[in-house]
Amino acid sequence: MLEIVLCTDENYVMPTSVLMTSIGLTNPDLSIHYNIISTKLGQEFKDKLSRHLGNKHSSISFYCLNESYLKDCPVRPGEHVSLATYNRLFLPSILPQDTDKVLYIDGDVICTDSIQELWETPLAGFASAAVPDMRCNDIRILNRLSLPKDSDYFNAGIMLINLKWWRENDIQKKTLQYIAENQDVCQYHDQDALNVILHGHIAELPIRYNLQEHFFEPLKDQFISQSHFEELREALSNPSLIHYTGFRKPWHRECVNPLKSIWEFFYKKTEWQNTKLGFRHKGFRLFKYRLREKIANYGLMTSKNIYKGMNFSEIQQAVTNKVEQKVKTIG
DSSP states (O other), rough: OEEEEEEEOOOGGHHHHHHHHHHHHTTTTOOOOEEEEESOOHHHHHHHHHHOOOOOOOOOEEOOOGGGGTOOOOOTTTTTTGGGGGGGGGHHHHHHHTEEEEEOOTEEEEOOSSOOHHOOOTTTTSSSSEOTTTTOOOOOHHHHHHOOOTOOOOOEEEEEEEOOOOOOOHHHHHHHHHHHHHHHOTTTTHHHHHHHHTTOOOEOOOOGHHHHHGSOOOOOGOOOOOEEEEEHEEEHOOSSSOOOOSSTTTTTTTOOOOOOHHHHHHHHHSSSTTTTBBOSSSSHHHHHHHHHHHTTTTTTTSSSSTTOOOOOHHHHHHHHHHHHHHHHHOO
């Protein structure tokens, strides 16, 4: 049984359902158990999630976390995360004690291929396995967290977690204590705390298991070592898990991620398929955004679309063909 953990709230039920749908459709023969962690989730929303298991071998359980436990966990005004991002820190205590390993996945992810090999990654002696963050070698991050310069800062949005190791080493207590004592330091929330507390105990996963948005930018602008470049090129056209890390998510009409259409492919297989996607911006901010883009089309202003003018047609076609063929074959 493959144990997957998803942390959500009522605002993220739709994206979480799309993620589950994509996992089930691209892994039709896997027995998957979804562990849904939330501080508040009404029955209506639980029912929605339960209708999107994706394959006949899947099951689901819900766990409620007392929100008072998050009192020392900051979310600053204007940030695009919610308190739910901290829920993963409580996995050692909230999940059954006989659950020794889980695959944690953020709600802004889509699955395009088998995750069986990922699940079977050896974890002996490691706290977790994860992919380097898209800004993993940014010296500013390493300095802020007092990490060694040769560190590979990892992205916590997708983690294969050795839950037994976390319990034995009291990771829940250590990370929460670090956050409470270093709120100004933790700019990237619990991800920063996990990088500090788990430093030296992370097995590195291939980039295709967490293809983040910045990886689409030119190689000259990357914050990862050149040793990853060949792996990155392969991951762009053959990802297994696409992580939409941008401020504008694929369910926002402003999203410019080159693989937004892959998310939309699975969105159209959910009960929201006839619901038109909305805007990330509201009111005057939306007016300014749309006006700026119109002016940018005439070359009079820089576009907010950082990929404007870049050609991703081959990558888009390769991923689209793979996903459509896989789902068609299964169907």
